[in-house]
Amino acid sequence: MDGISFFIYSFMSLFVVVSPISAVVTFISLTSKMTFEEKNEIANKSIVLAFLIALFFAFAGNIILELFSINVDSLRVAGGILLFSIAFDMMNAKISSERITEEEIKQSEEREDIWVFPIALPLLSGPGTISAVIVLMGSAGGVDQKLIIVLAIVLTFAICLVIFRFSRRIHKIIGYNGMLVFTRLMGLFLAALAVDLVSTGALNIVRNI
Template sequence: MGQYMLTYFSISINSFRVSGGILLMMMAIDMLHGKVSETLQTEQEMQEGETKESIAIVPLSIPLLAGPGAISYIILYAFRGAGLHHYLMMVLIIVLVVMILWGVLACIPWLNRHISRTGINVFTRLMGLIIAALAIEFIANGLKGLFPVLAAGI
């Protein structure tokens, strides 16, 4: 379905790589600065959530786990191959990631008691650095596809 949507809007996969990389880079920069990204929740969304009776339906981590960055990565990975085997592997990987995330999220109360705020900030910044490197790879691969002369020089 994603390929048809990109075709309908005349968006090349390389343009999507660059835009997905930029989005990931914005999130990574916010993580490196140790603040909650505005790509996760804007001030208006936060105020709207405070006026609702229950905001527990959508935890703060959902935009990071299944937000624009994750969706971009899945779409880009889907273009790496074709066929039933490739898509079954993608489903298997997603299920594995969900199980790992469930384990990590289940451990959060224990981690919160045993890791200091400084430790959490250090880990957040380290993950921000890894996400920034991944974003650069997305952008570089997209630019090579958009401008083949760049790939010829390497």
């Protein structure tokens, strides 16, 4: 796989997993009573934190796996199953309980640090994103591909920042139903990615037995 193809694969994988348009619905509900300035400040801080979390696991993920003696292919299978669970909820236009529950959203409405929890973690950089980042880094063939993955992470969260800052305008343009359609579409792609991760991981595990 050449550099451009690998970048497209890495970016699309991360973008589908993070699914910023799907997260916008929750973001709008949590920031509906805020001014534009307050909402944008929450967007800036949450995206930066989510990006730093993803970047941390991109570089420390393999070290953590070695510490717990976990194989990357085992994480592929586990991450694929987790992502399929999220994808199933997305295809049914539901907020995935693997990301955040309705109860957690209600409890967060009265908190001042919603940019930390639940927006940055686990909405944007939850278990699915962390698993995807570690698996991508584990499959990188060299330093050049690892840099490509970092670039894909940067681009993914840069787009997230734009979407969050213009969340209210996006909501007005495409509407709630439009967001649900996009969520279902992203859920379908995420399900396909999950199946690919599980099948690749399982096949590699069998080969190494």
